[in-house]
Amino acid sequence: MCGATGGCAAVAAALVAPFQALIRSLEALGYAVGHPGCLSTGHMAHSLHHWGGACDLFDQTARNVTRLHQPPPTVQVALARQHGLRSGCEFRRPDCGHFEIAERRLQRYGPS
Numbered sequence: 001m002c003g004a005t006g007g008c009a010a011v012a013a014a015l016v017a018p019f020q021a022l023i024r025s026l027e028a029l030g031y032a033v034g035h036p037g038c039l040s041t042g043h044m045a046h047s048l049h050h051w052g053g054a055c056d057l058f059d060q061t062a063r064n065v066t067r068l069h070q071p072p073p074t075v076q077v078a079l080a081r082q083h084g085l086r087s088g089c090e091f092r093r094p095d096c097g098h099f100e101i102a103e104r105r106l107q108r109y110g111p112s
Contacts, residue, residue, distance in 0.1 A: 012052035034059035054100035
């Protein structure tokens, strides 16, 4: 999946449509998503990046820190939910700019 600025990333095949729709919605509001950080080779506890179930947008450099301007948390949460995703802004320790699959059964095991 790709943003209008040409930044592309790999996600699980079943999640291409929701993540692409999220990116289109964010760009329609005037936000540049930068180079999405999605599928990663390493594994971090509780992370969904290792199987392509999560993406960091807006050129995220650290938890809750991005290089690019991002929408307010309420907008990120609403758009994520609209596309069947979950925003990191909702986490106990917020991570705005992070988006992941919302379905609990897929969060743990990945798509079949």
